[in-house]
Amino acid sequence: MALDEYEKRDFRVVGKRMPRPDAIDKVTGRALYGADMHVPGMLVGKILRSPHAHARIKAIDTSAAEALEGVRAVVTGADFPEIAPGEARNVRDNAMARDKALYDGHAVAAVAATSAAIARKALKLIRVEYEILPHVTEISDAMKPDAPVVQEGFVQENVPEGFSDNVISYHQYGHGDLDAGFAQADKVITRRFRTAATHQGYIEPHAALASFGADGTADLWVCTQGHYYVRQLCAEILQMDQAQLRVTASEIGGGFGGKTTCFIEPVALMLSKKAGAPVKLVMTRQEVFRASGPTVSSEIEMRMGMTKDGRITAAEAELHYQGGAFPNITVQFGAMAAFACYDLQAVQTRGYNVLTNRPKQAAYRAPGAPMAIYAVESVVDELCQEFDLDPLEVRLKNAARKGTKASYGPTYPDIGLVATLEAAQAHPHYSAPLGPNQARGVACGFWFNFGGDTSVSLSVDFDGSITVTEGNPDIGGSRVSIAMMAAEELGVPYESVRAVVTDTASLGHNEVTDGSRVTFAVGLATIKAARAAKREMCRRAAKIWGIDEDAVIWEDGCAKPAGPNAGKFEPLSIKEIAAKSSRTGGPIAGHHEVNAEGAGVSFGVHIADVEVDPETGHTRVVRYTVFQDAGKAVHPDYVEGQMQGGAAQGIGWALNEEYIYDENGRLLNPGFLDYRIPVASDLPHIDAVILEIPNPGHPYGVRGVGETGIVPPLATLSNAVSRAIGRRMYELPMSPPRILKAIKGG
Amino acid sequence: MSKIHVKTRINGEAAEFLCEPDETLLEALRDRLHLTGTKEGCGSGDCGACSVTVNGRLVASCLMLAAEAEGAEIGTIEGLAKGAELDVLQRKFVEHAALQCGICTPGFLVASKALLEKNPDPTEEEVRYWLAGNLCRCTGYDKIIRAVLDAAAEMRRA
Numbered sequence: 001m002a003l004d005e006y007e008k009r010d011f012r013v014v015g016k017r018m019p020r021p022d023a024i025d026k027v028t029g030r031a032l033y034g035a036d037m038h039v040p041g042m043l044v045g046k047i048l049r050s051p052h053a054h055a056r057i058k059a060i061d062t063s064a065a066e067a068l069e070g071v072r073a074v075v076t077g078a079d080f081p082e083i084a085p086g087e088a089r090n091v092r093d094n095a096m097a098r099d100k101a102l103y104d105g106h107a108v109a110a111v112a113a114t115s116a117a118i119a120r121k122a123l124k125l126i127r128v129e130y131e132i133l134p135h136v137t138e139i140s141d142a143m144k145p146d147a148p149v150v151q152e153g154f155v156q157e158n159v160p161e162g163f164s165d166n167v168i169s170y171h172q173y174g175h176g177d178l179d180a181g182f183a184q185a186d187k188v189i190t191r192r193f194r195t196a197a198t199h200q201g202y203i204e205p206h207a208a209l210a211s212f213g214a215d216g217t218a219d220l221w222v223c224t225q226g227h228y229y230v231r232q233l234c235a236e237i238l239q240m241d242q243a244q245l246r247v248t249a250s251e252i253g254g255g256f257g258g259k260t261t262c263f264i265e266p267v268a269l270m271l272s273k274k275a276g277a278p279v280k281l282v283m284t285r286q287e288v289f290r291a292s293g294p295t296v297s298s299e300i301e302m303r304m305g306m307t308k309d310g311r312i313t314a315a316e317a318e319l320h321y322q323g324g325a326f327p328n329i330t331v332q333f334g335a336m337a338a339f340a341c342y343d344l345q346a347v348q349t350r351g352y353n354v355l356t357n358r359p360k361q362a363a364y365r366a367p368g369a370p371m372a373i374y375a376v377e378s379v380v381d382e383l384c385q386e387f388d389l390d391p392l393e394v395r396l397k398n399a400a401r402k403g404t405k406a407s408y409g410p411t412y413p414d415i416g417l418v419a420t421l422e423a424a425q426a427h428p429h430y431s432a433p434l435g436p437n438q439a440r441g442v443a444c445g446f447w448f449n450f451g452g453d454t455s456v457s458l459s460v461d462f463d464g465s466i467t468v469t470e471g472n473p474d475i476g477g478s479r480v481s482i483a484m485m486a487a488e489e490l491g492v493p494y495e496s497v498r499a500v501v502t503d504t505a506s507l508g509h510n511e512v513t514d515g516s517r518v519t520f521a522v523g524l525a526t527i528k529a530a531r532a533a534k535r536e537m538c539r540r541a542a543k544i545w546g547i548d549e550d551a552v553i554w555e556d557g558c559a560k561p562a563g564p565n566a567g568k569f570e571p572l573s574i575k576e577i578a579a580k581s582s583r584t585g586g587p588i589a590g591h592h593e594v595n596a597e598g599a600g601v602s603f604g605v606h607i608a609d610v611e612v613d614p615e616t617g618h619t620r621v622v623r624y625t626v627f628q629d630a631g632k633a634v635h636p637d638y639v640e641g642q643m644q645g646g647a648a649q650g651i652g653w654a655l656n657e658e659y660i661y662d663e664n665g666r667l668l669n670p671g672f673l674d675y676r677i678p679v680a681s682d683l684p685h686i687d688a689v690i691l692e693i694p695n696p697g698h699p700y701g702v703r704g705v706g707e708t709g710i711v712p713p714l715a716t717l718s719n720a721v722s723r724a725i726g727r728r729m730y731e732l733p734m735s736p737p738r739i740l741k742a743i744k745g746g
Numbered sequence: 747m748s749k750i751h752v753k754t755r756i757n758g759e760a761a762e763f764l765c766e767p768d769e770t771l772l773e774a775l776r777d778r779l780h781l782t783g784t785k786e787g788c789g790s791g792d793c794g795a796c797s798v799t800v801n802g803r804l805v806a807s808c809l810m811l812a813a814e815a816e817g818a819e820i821g822t823i824e825g826l827a828k829g830a831e832l833d834v835l836q837r838k839f840v841e842h843a844a845l846q847c848g849i850c851t852p853g854f855l856v857a858s859k860a861l862l863e864k865n866p867d868p869t870e871e872e873v874r875y876w877l878a879g880n881l882c883r884c885t886g887y888d889k890i891i892r893a894v895l896d897a898a899a900e901m902r903r904a
Contacts, residue, residue, distance in 0.1 A: 019840060029783015029852050035786065200883070202847070203793055203847075477846060645846065648886030648887070
């Protein structure tokens with residue numbers, strides 16, 4: 001029963017700011033990330049990439065590279081076995097091109113050599129004969145019936161007619177009578193929006209170290225958000241049993257969704273298999289931009305009707321997303337999330353997924369939602385201006401609440417949007433005075449959150465200390481939260497618990513660290529594992545006392561006799577029970593395996609003050625406040641960190657970040673100098689206000705917090721800039737030239 | 747081409763290594779000496795993850811040739827703590843939760859140390875501009891800035 005897990009309680013550990021277990025390693029340089037592992041006999045791998053956006057590979061001659069002294073293996077698409085259609089095949093074809101190079105940067109060959117210098121030299125000796133094909137990188141171009149087709153064979157049956165075969169899937173959500181709804185409005189507006197593709201911008205490039213044994217088993221060390229999924233994909237791609245491939249996740253240097261799949265891992269494994277030696281493969285930053293998984297770009301048409309007192313009567317949106325040369329489901333998430341903040345009687349979203357000659361997109365924090373909600377929140381703001389209404393009042397008037405039927409189907413249980421809006425309204429930021437050329441913007445945001453397959457094992461060690469073994473890479477402080485929940489549930493000091501992330505051979509399956517699922521789902525499984533351990537410790541205490549096990553309860557970290565035996569024996573602590581465990585039946589552990597349901601949706605509201613320089617079009621963010629429902633903030637520092645980090649990424653997306661292609665389909669800015677993410681001097685302090693509306697689906701009320709924070713900034717900034725310059729902005733990023741053009745009426 | 751023999755001092759101790767003529771100091775630190783606390787985020791001097799000090803000056807080690815380290819005094823993240831005793835900056839980063847994934851943290855610490863040695867009483871704006879060469883994608887910089895200012899205050903009191 002997913003929605004009746006929550007029980008109100010007074011917390012002893014949860015909610016405090018405990019030291020995280022990996023912090024010392026990370027401030028001293030001891031922590032080992034993807035590229036930090038060295039093993040004896042290790043070779044260096046390098047990848048040759050297509051300089052063309054779309055080209056048939058007529059021939060690849062690797063003989064000169066193979067003949068170079070120090071080269072131990074060369075791999076091309078021909079080395080990978082044929083497999084059934086599906087995501088693993090898409091990942092394989094993205095990791096190494098077969099008959100066509102599908103985008104600038106697509107891998108076409110790889111080498112393993114005894115040094116990086118030899119590997120680089122070998123890449124230059126590989127001769128690839130290309131037949132350059134017409135390419136398409138923009139959404140509207142790719143949808144035209146006569147557009148060059150990126151890949152055949154992906155069009156789903158329900159896609160409406162009239163488009164090229166690049167339009168591969170169609171998704172529709174909503175309810176109610178749109179015509180009747182629009183007829184009730186005092187004003188109906190239709191607006192079109194565009195957002196650029198952006199990159200997650202994690203500071204650690206992808207890295208993998210593969211070691212294939214002659215017996216057909218393999219080990220992979222990799223920076224990833226999900227080593228079990230890496231195992232699943234790579235095992236299918238290399239046609240081996242999952243049990244024969246052990247994947248260990250290194251410390252991860254950021255992911256934000258971008259490390260939820262494979263890019264180089266199958267290549268590292270194939271190089272190691274062919275070379276008969278371990279191979280380390282690390283992407284350069286340029287490779288990360290060109291050939292990992294940025295997010296989608298979008299073109300959105302939004303229509304909304306409002307009464308003059310601020311009631312939204314109907315809304316519809318058509319979303320066109322491109323996510324590169326392979327299928328993805330991001331537009332589906334966008335179509336589901338677009339109107340999730342509102343209680344609407346008539347609503348419809350239609351999403352089209354479009355292939356282009358760009359890299360295969362990957363998830364990026366609340367994938368699909370930021371751009372859809374940017375368009376919705378921009379139109380809401382414009383209508384608020386039209387009727388001279390307070391933008392938070394209007395949002396409160398239309399806000400989704402308990403019992404609202406969401407536009408994507410479900411009826412909400414307890415949710416926190418109204419409380420979050422009220423907190424924003426009451427905050428001093430909302431009424432603070434503004435200076436010249438300054439304006440204030442607000443917007444809401446939403447993310448579904450996720451649970452999924454999760455395994456946890458909790459061991460009561462002989463000295464009474466606790467090891468929690470989990471299988472989700474810790475991307476922002478989850479180990480500390482997991483350890484805190486174990487300590488809370490067992491009634492032991494936090495310091496006696498250690499949470500470790502283990503490899504794929506040591507614990508049951510765990511879904512990827514995504515969907516803001518880890519503190520929710522791994523936390524839930526940890527609490528259940530701790531409860532199993534407590535039941536076992538009560539049994540052991542009963543055995544020691546010689547009483548019935550039903551007559552023992554767990555309280556304050558001790559087993560105590562209860563019922564008719566109450567007070568007859570001194571309570572037994574974990575330490576005492578653990579010390580005797582070998583003599584009372586053996587080691588004590590609890591474990592829990594679950595496909596966790598009941599992940600509570602999370603809402604946020606952002607307020608931004610901006611100052612736009614009318615001479616240069618440059619926007620300075622003067623003040624920024626984030627309000628978000630965390631359900632229960634297990635470790636407030638890291639909840640704030642998620643809210644602040646999401647806001648900063650959203651600010652970059654709104655103001656500056658974009659993938660820029662030239663007329664040949666080549667990426668012009670594959671580096672941090674030209675793809676500029678916010679730096680410390682670009683941002684003010686980002687104040688974070690945590691709301692706690694308990695999630696009924698978690699024993700402690702926890703909701704995921706990782707993703708919602710990137711959703712509101714796009715519209716928050718656009719609304720603020722539009723109000724500051726007196727003209728409405730419809731395209732991201734709002735770079736200075738674009739703002740200057742708007743100011744000058746272009 | 748034969749390798750170059752380099753004698754240097756790293757974190758106060760003599761060190762020597764052989765390197766290729768075109769090898770960067772970052773590659774030598776990581777791949778020859780296995781001092782992997784210094785990170786590569788971009789290889790082009792844009793992210794600051796590879797920050798070290800050379801003769802007391804803050805340097806992006808991906809932009810310096812290893813051979814240029816001959817006779818120099820190199821400081822890396824591994825030399826910041828005195829044995830088990832953390833530097834005040836390290837302690838403040840932990841206390842303020844100024845890291846999430848932690849990949850940029852060594853670079854931020856080395857750069858912050860260099861700032862506070864030059865300017866023990868920086869304003870928030872000075873800290874933000876000094877650290878503008880260090881990219882962090884997780885935190886939005888908020889807690890990092892607070893940690894550096896708090897470390898500076900504690901160092902001034904000491």
